[in-house]
Amino acid sequence: MKHKRITSRKTIQEVRSQICEVCGNRTTIEPHHINTRGSGGGDIRENLIQLCTQCHINTHSGQYPTKEDCLKIVAEREGITYDEAYAINRRAMGYDV
Ligand SMILES: [Zn+2]
Numbered sequence: 001m002k003h004k005r006i007t008s009r010k011t012i013q014e015v016r017s018q019i020c021e022v023c024g025n026r027t028t029i030e031p032h033h034i035n036t037r038g039s040g041g042g043d044i045r046e047n048l049i050q051l052c053t054q055c056h057i058n059t060h061s062g063q064y065p066t067k068e069d070c071l072k073i074v075a076e077r078e079g080i081t082y083d084e085a086y087a088i089n090r091r092a093m094g095y096d097v
């Protein structure tokens with residue numbers, strides 16, 4: 001049975017901000033899925049971070065901010081631990097953590 005990715009335009013809109021959550025830049029902010037949509041990453045708060053174009057390019061090429069850096073920032077924003085954010089994402093992707 002194939003797990004269905006969680007989709008929510010509403011959540012994507014809710015977490016949108018005008019500031020890069022990594023470097024504080026305020027130009028061209030784009031929502032980024034920490035666990036990519038292609039890998040089943042959900043449209044949940046714990047998987048969404050707002051990045052400027054440069055940070056967005058960097059994370060997609062494996063440079064700072066790495067996936068772990070992004071997850072750490074999002075966990076802090078949501079007031080949970082890194083491990084909790086990790087587990088929430090894994091469950092949303094259909095894994096038993
Ligand atoms: Zn940035």
Ligand SMILES: [Zn+2]
Nearest residue numbers: 031032033056
């Ligand atoms: Zn992205």
